[in-house]
Each structure stands twice: as C-alpha cells, then as structure tokens.
Amino acid sequence: MxxxxxAVTGxxxxxxxxAITDEVSEITGVSNVNVDLNVGGExxxxxxxAxxxxxxxxxxxxxxAGDAYTLIAD
Structure with a gap:
C-alpha cells in the first residue's frame, strides 16, 4: 500500500x-481518498x-469530475 x-487547482x-473524491475512488486499487479544499488555491x-x-x-x-480542475504533478 x-x-x-x-495538488489540484480549480x-x-x-x-x-x-466530485474528485468520487472519480478518483473509482480507480482500481484506490482507497481512502481525501480532498482538503482550499478555495481559490491549491x-x-x-x-x-495498492x-x-x-x-x-x-x-x-x-x-x-470536471474540466475546471487541474492536477499539479511533476
């Protein structure tokens, strides 16, 4: 595990x-999804x-989940 x-913006x-929690939870092997909301920021x-x-x-x-959201990843 x-x-x-x-970080996610938008x-x-x-x-x-x-919406993001629901969609990410559908990925095979993913559990315990949490989004710490920071309105207007990251x-x-x-x-x-797994x-x-x-x-x-x-x-x-x-x-x-929506077109307005952007994943910040290297």
Missing amino acids: TTQTY LTCGHCAA STLTFDA EPVSADALREAIGE
Whole structure:
C-alpha cells in the first residue's frame, strides 16, 4: 500500500471536492481518498493505493469530475 498526495487547482466548493473524491475512488486499487479544499488555491488530494497510480490516470479521473480542475504533478 502506498499513499500519494497531489495538488489540484480549480476547486471552488465542497461539491467539487466530492466530485474528485468520487472519480478518483473509482480507480482500481484506490482507497481512502481525501480532498482538503482550499478555495481559490491549491487543494490537496491524498489517497492510498495498492500500486502507484500514474499522473495520467489521475488526470483522466479528475477530468471526468470536471474540466475546471487541474492536477499539479511533476
């Protein structure tokens, strides 16, 4: 099990955080998804995964939640 943490921008409310939580939770092997909402800044996405999840897979999931959200990953 690995814990991964990323910054996400574009979140404006609890609904945004819930949408991202729902979509990231659907990735195989992902559990314990948490979004620490920071309206107007970088929110923090943290989750556990059985195997490391690629930034591309996260971007796809976050894109399903909404076009306004951007994953900040190296």
